[in-house]
Amino acid sequence: xxxxxxxxxxxxxxxxxxxxxxxxxxxxxxxxxxxxxxxxxxxxxxxxxxxxxxxxxxxxxxxxxxxxxxxxxxxxxxxxxxxxxxxxxxxxxxxxxxxxxxxxxxxxxxxxxxxxxxxxxxxxxxxxxxxxxxxxxxxxxxxxxxxxxxxxxxxxxxxxxxxxxxxxxxxxxxxxxxxxxxxxxxxxxxxxxxxxxxxxxxxxxxxxxxxxxxxxxxxxxxxxxxxxxxxxxxxxxxxxxxxxxxxxxxxxxxxxxxxxxxxxxxxxxxxxxxxxxxxxxxxxxxxxxxxxxxxxxxxxxxxxxxxxxxxxxxxxxxxxxxxxxxxxxxxxxxxxxxxxxxxxxxxxxxxxxxxxxxxxxxxxxxxxxxxxxxxxxxxxxxxxxxxxxxxxxxxxxxxxxxxxxxxxxxxxxxxxxxxxxxxxxxxxxxxxxxxxxxxxxxxxxxxxxxxxxxxxxxxxxxxxxxxxxxxxxxxxxxxxxxxxxxxxxxxxxxxxxxxxxxxxxxxxxxxxxxxxxxxxxxxxxxxxxxxxxxxxxxxxxx
Numbered sequence: 001x002x003x004x005x006x007x008x009x010x011x012x013x014x015x016x017x018x019x020x021x022x023x024x025x026x027x028x029x030x031x032x033x034x035x036x037x038x039x040x041x042x043x044x045x046x047x048x049x050x051x052x053x054x055x056x057x058x059x060x061x062x063x064x065x066x067x068x069x070x071x072x073x074x075x076x077x078x079x080x081x082x083x084x085x086x087x088x089x090x091x092x093x094x095x096x097x098x099x100x101x102x103x104x105x106x107x108x109x110x111x112x113x114x115x116x117x118x119x120x121x122x123x124x125x126x127x128x129x130x131x132x133x134x135x136x137x138x139x140x141x142x143x144x145x146x147x148x149x150x151x152x153x154x155x156x157x158x159x160x161x162x163x164x165x166x167x168x169x170x171x172x173x174x175x176x177x178x179x180x181x182x183x184x185x186x187x188x189x190x191x192x193x194x195x196x197x198x199x200x201x202x203x204x205x206x207x208x209x210x211x212x213x214x215x216x217x218x219x220x221x222x223x224x225x226x227x228x229x230x231x232x233x234x235x236x237x238x239x240x241x242x243x244x245x246x247x248x249x250x251x252x253x254x255x256x257x258x259x260x261x262x263x264x265x266x267x268x269x270x271x272x273x274x275x276x277x278x279x280x281x282x283x284x285x286x287x288x289x290x291x292x293x294x295x296x297x298x299x300x301x302x303x304x305x306x307x308x309x310x311x312x313x314x315x316x317x318x319x320x321x322x323x324x325x326x327x328x329x330x331x332x333x334x335x336x337x338x339x340x341x342x343x344x345x346x347x348x349x350x351x352x353x354x355x356x357x358x359x360x361x362x363x364x365x366x367x368x369x370x371x372x373x374x375x376x377x378x379x380x381x382x383x384x385x386x387x388x389x390x391x392x393x394x395x396x397x398x399x400x401x402x403x404x405x406x407x408x409x410x411x412x413x414x415x416x417x418x419x420x421x422x423x424x425x426x427x428x429x430x431x432x433x434x435x436x437x438x439x440x441x442x443x444x445x446x447x448x449x450x451x452x453x454x455x456x457x458x459x460x461x462x463x464x465x466x467x468x469x470x471x472x473x474x475x476x477x478x479x480x481x482x483x484x485x486x487x488x489x490x491x492x493x494x495x496x497x498x499x500x501x502x503x504x505x506x507x508x509x510x511x512x513x514x515x516x517x518x519x520x521x522x523x524x525x526x527x528x529x530x531x532x533x534x535x536x537x538x539x540x541x542x
Contacts, residue, residue, distance in 0.1 A: 025395060025416035027075040029406040032067035033058065041069030041076075043223050051386045051511040052428040055080070056442070059429045063404055065415065068424070071227050076422045077415075080429035082436060082459035083401035084415075088390055088425060089461065089473035094119055096390040099422055101229040104237045105515070108252050109210065111260075112304060113311030114478060122475070128300050129308065129478055132286035138481040139362045140281050141187040145489035146359055148183040151196055152176060152490070153497045156535060167536035169503050172328055173519060173529045176490070177321040181207055183486060184316040189266055189309065190282040206251075206258040209528035211318050214248035215514035217525055230422070256310070263309035267302070283312060316479060318516050319384035320486055325519045325531040326382035327374075327491060329509065330444055332500040332533050337374065337446060342538060344370045345496045365488045373449035375487060376465050380437070381444050383469040384516050386428040392421045401459055402435065427468045428517075430461065501534040 035041045045054040055078075058066045064081035079085065088096045097118045098106070106116040117125050131137070152175050159168055178195040181204065185193045195204035218226070229237050241249060270288040279285050287308065291300050300308075331338040348364055365371060398415045405411055417423075432441045436458050438448060449465075462468045463476040464484065470477035477483070508522040509531065519531045 025418045027067045027077060027415075027417075027421075029408050029410065030065060030067035030077070030415065031062045031405075031407055032069075032078075033062070035069040035073070038073055039071055040220055040224055041071050041073070043070065043227060044220060046387070046424070047218050047223055047513050049513075051513040051517040053511075055386070055426045055429040056432060059426075059432070064402075064429075064433065065398075065400065065404060070230075070422060071224055074422075076424060077398075077417065078424040078426060079398075080426040080433055081398075081400050082430065082433065082461050084398045085425060085430060085461050085468065086459050086472075087399055088423065089471060089475065092396070093474040094122075095393045095396065096423070097393060099230065099389045099391050100234050101226060101237065102389045104229065104234055104241060105215075105226075107238060108241050108249075109214065109255070109314050110311035111256065111307035113307035113309075115311050115315065116307070124298060125300060125304060125308075126474075126478065127298070128291050128294060129287060131290045132283045133478050133482060135481055137281065137283075137286060138479075138485055141482065142362055142485050142489060143359070144187045145183050145486045146493065148179045148186075148196075149490040149493035151182075152179045153493055155196075156498060157537075160535070160537060167501070167534050169532060169534050171530045172500075172533050172535065173321060173325040173531040176324050177208075177317070177529065178204070180321045180324070180486070180490070181313075181317045184313060184320075186282070187482070187486075188283040188312045188316065190280050190285065191262065191266060202258050203262050206255040207313060207317065210251060210255055210314070211514050211516055212512070212518050212520070212528045213251050216512050216518060216520070217514075259310045259313065260306055263306040266309070267305055284309070312479070315477070316482065316486075320483060320490075322516055322518055322529065323378065323382060323384050323487060324490055324494075325529070326517075327378045327487075328494070328500050328533055329506075329519070329531060330378065330381070331374075331495065332502045333506075334444065335501075338495065338500065341370055341374050342495050342499075344368050345492050346540065348492075349496065360489070360492060362485060365485075365492070369450060370446065371488065371492065373446035375484070375491065376449050376467065377444060377446045378487075379464070379469045380431045380467050382517065383427045383431055383467075385469075386426070386513065386517050388425040388427060388471060390423045390425060392417050392419055392423065394419050425468075427471075430468045436466070495538070497538055499536050499538045501536070503532050503534050505532045 033042065037044070042054075058068075058078060059080060064079060065084065066078040068076050068078045070076045103116055103118065110116055114122065114125050114129065155175060159170070160166070181195055182193055185191045193204040194201045195208075242253070266284060267288070270285050273279055273285065274288055274292060279289060287305065291305065294300075331341070345368070348360070348368055352358075352360065352364060396417050396419075398417055400413050400415065403411045403413050430436070434441045440448070460466060462472045463470050464480050470480035470483070505521060510520050510522050512518045512520040512525065518529050521527070521530045521532070524530065
């Protein structure tokens with residue numbers, strides 16, 4: 001009998017596995033479009049079309065929860081439902097880790113830093129890093145942001161001098177991106193990259209158009225391979241990314257070597273400062289100090305701290321420069337918004353002079369309601385990262401904010417999901433959800449933030465003004481305050497000094513998906529990020 005026991009147990013285990021397979025939650029009754037390709041599913045629509053276009057189409061046709069297909073016909077869930085998002089980001093947090101193939105991409109551009117980490121590793125890294133991104137620490141960096149915003153003003157004023165027309169058509173992103181890169185270098189590491197002059201460092205060149213070079217316009221083959229990687233152990237994926245040839249991969253590897261060399265030097269200097277009792281207010285100095293307070297397994301090792309440099313450089317620069325470019329485009333489209341914002345900025349500048357101060361404080365920004373409204377609307381309308389990707393760790397049930405009708409006609413208020421289900425969390429669609437933002441959700445309208453009846457309502461999702469732009473919960477963007485102060489510093493400086501108008505290229509501007517939403521020109525993707533606008537000196541009432 002003892003010899004038969006393993007066989008009986010094996011049969012029972014097999015029967016249980018078959019039972020689980022047939023009874024596990026299915027998405028077959030969830031509405032969604034039919035795929036045009038068994039091999040690619042719906043992924044080309046998300047990653048090759050203009051960012052957000054497919055999301056808004058699905059949102060309009062199917063609602064806030066949609067069944068879509070991955071390669072080989074595998075079901076995925078796309079959602080912008082507020083309560084489902086709240087459950088994934090906040091209620092269950094670490095029960096919805098990043099998809100392994102997305103973590104490998106995070107490692108490619110950020111090593112084993114915070115955007116790569118998951119579970120206990122993420123908790124440990126975030127705990128050490130949080131003190132460097134608090135409100136006082138972020139406010140203290142405002143003079144750095146203002147300084148580099150002023151460098152853009154000086155450059156553009158110099159370019160405008162002597163022009164008979166009084167205006168110049170320029171790619172504003174070409175000047176904003178280096179300034180935000182310099183700002184993040186000094187604020188985060190007390191390091192000057194030299195990208196605003198003719199002495200550009202190797203690190204500055206390594207970050208130039210990094211994301212656009214690696215991730216823009218993925219081919220069908222690249223989409224297929226990246227998603228087949230879902231079934232490949234992460235170690236093998238990482239080996240291929242570390243050794244396969246390719247323009248984007250080569251740039252990522254060069255960026256890694258260059259960034260790590262600089263980070264190692266900086267870390268040695270920061271550790272020396274700590275030992276001698278010195279210490280600056282940049283992010284890395286605070287990080288080194290806080291890490292020294294930890295002990296044993298709670299402490300980040302050398303490689304983890306070095307990895308944070310790549311993570312912060314990438315997350316801090318790419319998102320801010322792109323957001324500012326989209327902001328100036330929208331202000332050029334709507335001159336009345338631009339003029340009203342400029343009037344408020346000029347009025348606050350007069351107040352600052354009258355009290356005997358030289359520059360804005362964070363309190364000044366917070367006392368400017370229209371600035372706050374415009375900024376929030378920019379972040380709502382142009383989220384830097386349009387999609388986030390997770391998968392369920394266990395069988396689970398997603399709650400919905402309102403009842404939905406399935407394909408069979410059944411009305412449901414929750415959706416059972418299986419362990420391992422890949423979920424696409426649509427930031428851009430949530431930020432346009434009419435149940436949250438009103439019937440005019442697809443219109444750029446700062447007034448919604450000034451009129452309480454038009455403002456955010458319903459389920460709390462995002463870390464900032466209920467927007468999902470900085471995500472939420474345990475994986476909310478750790479530097480969101482940092483980003484808000486930097487955006488305000490640049491926006492007030494540029495709008496105060498310059499007027500922005502559309503050019504004939506306005507209809508060629510594309511929202512290119514490259515993990516972040518990059519402004520490019522149709523037919524000129526190889527040139528990287530572009531935002532051509534006509535710039536002139538701003539009118540000013542004395």
